Amino acid sequence: MNTAxxxxxxxxxxxxxVLREVKQSTEKRGVSRFITEALVEKLDRVKRSKALKKMQTxxxxxxxxxxxxxxxxxxxxTDEKRMKRIGV
Structure with missing residues (x-):
């Protein structure tokens, strides 16, 4: 994740x-980072899903x-024959 x-x-x-579990799973001041990472992961999944649907068309x-x-x-x-021929 780009920290800048x-x-x-x-x-x-x-x-x-949900908030209780997030707080238990993170450091004292890490809730924002946890939620940001979760959002980034979800956005990546959505983008991949859209790309896959597009590719299927x-x-x-x-x-x-x-x-x-x-x-x-x-x-x-063919590659193996070529590699033998050129001595690699």
């Missing part, structure tokens, strides 16, 4: 039990590959 970010004071309402990157395992084996064999 500008900070803004925020008043939020949370269930009492795109056409396939390799439409000609029907069996990916066979394709990878073939590529690796």
């Amino acid at each position: 970010m500008e900070t803004i004071r925020l008043n939020i309402t949370v269930p009492a039990e 795109l056409p396939p990157a390799f439409p000609y590959i029907t069996d990916s395992a066979s394709y990878i084996r073939k590529i690796r064999k």
Whole structure:
């Protein structure tokens, strides 16, 4: 997390039990950091989820590959032959 970010004071309402658990799980003055890290993690998950949904709407990157395992084996064999040929 970038510690040089500008900070803004925020008043939020949370269930009492949640706050108790947060306070028990953090250092004395670490509640803001804990909540900030939780928000950053949640935002990352939301962004990944949106990106995945977007990717699922795109056409396939390799439409000609029907069996990916066979394709990878073939590529690796080609690479191995090339490496032997050039002496690596």
